[in-house]
Amino acid sequence: MEQITIYVSEVIRYLPQKSQSEIKKELTTNILDMVDELTAGGISEKDAVASVLSKMGNPRLLADQYLDKKAYLIGPRYYPTYLMIAKIVSGAVALGITIALSVQYLFSTDASLIQLIIQWLGSVFMGVIQAIAWVTLIFAGVERFEEIGVLKNVDVDLDDWSIKDLPKSQRNARKSDRVEGLIGFIFAVILLLLLNTNLEILGAYMFDNGVLREIVPIFNIQNASSWLPLLSIAIALNAISDGVAMAIRNQTKNTMWVRLALNLISLILFAYVLINGNIFNAQLATQIAPNSSELANLWILVQRNVVVIVIIANLISMAIQAFQIIRFNKE
Amino acid sequence: MAENKELLESLILELRRGTLILTVLSQLYTQEYGYSLIQKISGKGMSIDAGTLYPLLRRLEKQGLLDSSWDIYENRPRRYYKLNQQGEELLQQLTSEWNQLNQIISQCLIRED
Numbered sequence: 480m481e482q483i484t485i486y487v488s489e490v491i492r493y494l495p496q497k498s499q500s501e502i503k504k505e506l507t508t509n510i511l512d513m514v515d516e517l518t519a520g521g522i523s524e525k526d527a528v529a530s531v532l533s534k535m536g537n538p539r540l541l542a543d544q545y546l547d548k549k550a551y552l553i554g555p556r557y558y559p560t561y562l563m564i565a566k567i568v569s570g571a572v573a574l575g576i577t578i579a580l581s582v583q584y585l586f587s588t589d590a591s592l593i594q595l596i597i598q599w600l601g602s603v604f605m606g607v608i609q610a611i612a613w614v615t616l617i618f619a620g621v622e623r624f625e626e627i628g629v630l631k632n633v634d635v636d637l638d639d640w641s642i643k644d645l646p647k648s649q650r651n652a653r654k655s656d657r658v659e660g661l662i663g664f665i666f667a668v669i670l671l672l673l674l675n676t677n678l679e680i681l682g683a684y685m686f687d688n689g690v691l692r693e694i695v696p697i698f699n700i701q702n703a704s705s706w707l708p709l710l711s712i713a714i715a716l717n718a719i720s721d722g723v724a725m726a727i728r729n730q731t732k733n734t735m736w737v738r739l740a741l742n743l744i745s746l747i748l749f750a751y752v753l754i755n756g757n758i759f760n761a762q763l764a765t766q767i768a769p770n771s772s773e774l775a776n777l778w779i780l781v782q783r784n785v786v787v788i789v790i791i792a793n794l795i796s797m798a799i800q801a802f803q804i805i806r807f808n809k810e
Numbered sequence: 811m812a813e814n815k816e817l818l819e820s821l822i823l824e825l826r827r828g829t830l831i832l833t834v835l836s837q838l839y840t841q842e843y844g845y846s847l848i849q850k851i852s853g854k855g856m857s858i859d860a861g862t863l864y865p866l867l868r869r870l871e872k873q874g875l876l877d878s879s880w881d882i883y884e885n886r887p888r889r890y891y892k893l894n895q896q897g898e899e900l901l902q903q904l905t906s907e908w909n910q911l912n913q914i915i916s917q918c919l920i921r922e923d
């Protein structure tokens with residue numbers, strides 16, 4: 480008898496509070512009925528309880544049946560994409576860490592190779608685990624959001640498909656889009672990684688007789704906390720847009736709009752950070768060559784023009800996307 | 811051979827799973843509680859797991875096909891389920907669907923070579 484009580488409480492602990500007492504009563508009665516049937520046939524109560532409960536199976540699974548909810552993190556619909564993105568992100572993270580550590584090793588005087596390898600293994604391991612965790616979290620979110628209908632229209636119209644959605648002519652899988660997306664995505668991940676973990680290695684390497692004297696940082700490291708988060712978000716949005724291009728074989732109007740919107744937000748953030756963020760090391764020129772006014776002028780010119788170049792490059796890529804949407808509408 | 815048997819069993823299970831709701835609904839013109847329904851169904855030669863049936867009953871009630879009520883006057887309080895109007899209508903539609911399907915499958919299963 481006690482076993483039945485324990486079994487039922489094991490089932491209902493996974494269920495919402497409001498249905499617990501009802502299910503407890505109902506399930507207990509049903510189990511007792513089944514036990515009665517067996518004992519009436521001459522089986523001892525202990526054996527009967529054991530037999531019935533093992534037939535009912537794992538309480539956790541029974542609870543799942545009552546819950547009638549998704550008992551998985553990422554469903555079959557998104558799983559292949561999830562797997563692909565997880566692999567690419569892991570690869571990019573590993574590559575980024577390898578680059579960062581190689582640079583560190585090349586220019587450090589006291590690091591031993593064994594130390595480096597151990598550090599590399601540890602960093603890659605932790606980095607890849609984090610990367611996979613984030614990708615998983617995002618995809619699990621997509622799966623749940625879809626359940627409540629938020630993402631219905633963003634997805635590739637799997638449910639609401641009609642013959643009108645069929646392209647007028649056979650579409651050549653725009654392979655170049657996917658490859659571009661892949662390259663952009665990997666680049667963005669590596670950039671994010673370097674900016675957020677090894678900001679100081681992005682700089683001008685100053686040598687004295689072949690020995691590294693110092694790395695003069697390109698970026699304004701002291702002030703990083705004020706501009707790095709926004710810049711990271713801008714890069715991440717860009718990466719997501721590239722990720723969409725890479726992951727979805729057949730772009731639809733919706734996915735194109737999503738990419739355009741992501742790029743627009745990203746561009747606004749980029750422009751804001753680059754114009755107001757004070758992200759560059761203003762002293763770079765004087766730190767490299769204290770007496771060169773030409774270098775100082777050049778550096779000012781570069782800082783100013785980076786903003787323009789980034790904005791123009793983004794606008795061009797957005798214009799191409801807009802053109803693709805128009806062409807897609809005509810098809 | 812053992813593999814084949816396992817595969818056959820899993821396919822049979824899948825085949826039966828699709829017919830569960832029809833089976834359960836068809837036995838609820840009169841009110842039944844969980845265990846009495848299992849007996850009734852297995853008495854007709856169909857087997858159903860208790861762990862599948864009890865949650866299914868609640869789900870069908872939530873979907874508006876069954877009504878339920880507690881009988882607290884027996885020695886154990888029991889929850890009885892019965893088809894309501896909507897459930898009966900749906901069962902009739904499902905039944906005619908099943909009959910059609912049966913005919914079609916029978917046709918398909920005739921070897922023509």
